[in-house]
Amino acid sequence: MKTYDIAVLPGDGIGVEVTDAALAILRAVEPRIARRLVTTVHPAGAAHYQATGAALPPSTLDACRRADAVLFGAMGLPNVRATDGTEIIPQLDLRFALDLYAGVRPVRTWPGLPVPLADPRAAQIDLVLVRESTEGLFHARGRGRVEGEAAYDTMKISRAGTGRVCDFALALAAKRQAQGRPGKVTNVDKANVFTSMAYWRSVFIERAQAWPAVAVEHVYVDAMALNLVLQPWRYDVLVTENMFGDILSDLIAALVGGMGMAPSADLGDNHGLFQPAHGTAPDIAGRGIANPSAMVLSLAMMLDWLADRHADAALADGARAIESALHGALVDAGVRTRDLGGTGTTADVVQAVRERL
Numbered sequence: 001m002k003t004y005d006i007a008v009l010p011g012d013g014i015g016v017e018v019t020d021a022a023l024a025i026l027r028a029v030e031p032r033i034a035r036r037l038v039t040t041v042h043p044a045g046a047a048h049y050q051a052t053g054a055a056l057p058p059s060t061l062d063a064c065r066r067a068d069a070v071l072f073g074a075m076g077l078p079n080v081r082a083t084d085g086t087e088i089i090p091q092l093d094l095r096f097a098l099d100l101y102a103g104v105r106p107v108r109t110w111p112g113l114p115v116p117l118a119d120p121r122a123a124q125i126d127l128v129l130v131r132e133s134t135e136g137l138f139h140a141r142g143r144g145r146v147e148g149e150a151a152y153d154t155m156k157i158s159r160a161g162t163g164r165v166c167d168f169a170l171a172l173a174a175k176r177q178a179q180g181r182p183g184k185v186t187n188v189d190k191a192n193v194f195t196s197m198a199y200w201r202s203v204f205i206e207r208a209q210a211w212p213a214v215a216v217e218h219v220y221v222d223a224m225a226l227n228l229v230l231q232p233w234r235y236d237v238l239v240t241e242n243m244f245g246d247i248l249s250d251l252i253a254a255l256v257g258g259m260g261m262a263p264s265a266d267l268g269d270n271h272g273l274f275q276p277a278h279g280t281a282p283d284i285a286g287r288g289i290a291n292p293s294a295m296v297l298s299l300a301m302m303l304d305w306l307a308d309r310h311a312d313a314a315l316a317d318g319a320r321a322i323e324s325a326l327h328g329a330l331v332d333a334g335v336r337t338r339d340l341g342g343t344g345t346t347a348d349v350v351q352a353v354r355e356r357l
């Protein structure tokens with residue numbers, strides 16, 4: 001039987017709870033698709049840092065490098081800090097170490113689930129935000145400096161770093177076009193103010209020339225924040241710098257029911273890491289009430305990515321089965337956690353999904 005090795009990093013807080021949920025669902029899907037996904041759990045995160053002084057042990061990083069894919073819960077705890085006061089966030093180190101340059105955050109409205117926008121067109125929201133994940137303002141992480149009474153963090157926008165993520169977004173739009181979506185990329189920047197952002201835009205324009213069938217437009221990030229609230233259904237694929245993407249990905253999650261519904265993938269040319277867009281949610285951790293949907297949808301993204309990479313359609317069938325079982329559980333059976341207005345627990349959702357698989 002075809003076998004894949006998955007490095008699993010549950011992390012902290014609800015990261016552990018939603019990872020357990022996803023693994024239980026993965027075990028249920030394996031027999032359906034006649035594939036084995038060998039999952040090996042590795043330590044990392046804020047609690048591990050507190051206990052050992054290492055947030056991302058070299059053995060864990062090695063395991064991620066060797067695995068076919070990485071399944072990642074969430075990491076960081078508010079009271080565990082590095083000496084400079086920043087949180088312990090090894091997911092950022094992994095992005096840099098594995099060169100995961102494209103942060104892919106798809107959101108779409110699930111029929112029947114509560115959404116904050118009253119406009120009926122909100123039912124058509126189906127967009128993907130592609131966040132550059134290896135430079136931008138996050139380049140400053142660990143390099144910031146305080147000089148006298150002022151602090152400085154530097155944004156880095158390189159031709160190579162921008163070019164590859166723009167190519168990724170344009171290729172994704174072309175793929176979505178082939179599936180019946182508009183096939184449009186909205187480039188989000190602040191080219192009217194910053195040299196770095198004007199450079200970003202010039203690289204995007206250059207790269208877009210290779211994709212004549214993909215429609216492109218440019219929107220400043222501040223206008224984009226407004227448009228994503230007023231008319232998010234207009235957008236298909238967005239591409240943007242690291243920090244802007246960090247902020248807008250939370251905004252788009254809110255459009256479709258909150259962080260509990262927003263999956264993500266961090267992709268490079270050689271590695272893929274899949275995690276819910278949410279954090280460790282210390283306010284609800286340990287109570288068994290986290291919504292596992294974002295993690296379960298991230299698991300489905302992992303299967304789709306592996307299916308493409310290994311030309312193994314059975315894995316894509318597994319992804320569709322998981323999505324439809326989750327849909328059955330949340331929408332048809334109405335088994336929902338509190339963030340979606342229900343009273344169900346994480347375990348209730350897992351059970352309802354497993355029954356449908």
Ligand code: ATP
Nearest residue numbers: 076259260278279280281282283284290291292339
């Ligand atoms: P980070 O800085 O890592 O993004 P955060 O603490 O800012 O983390 P989250 O951990 O994503 O943000 O939590 C934001 C809010 O969303 C919290 O109120 C949390 O309880 C809620 N939340 C996040 N994920 C889930 C989930 N899976 N189920 C239910 N509620 C969630």
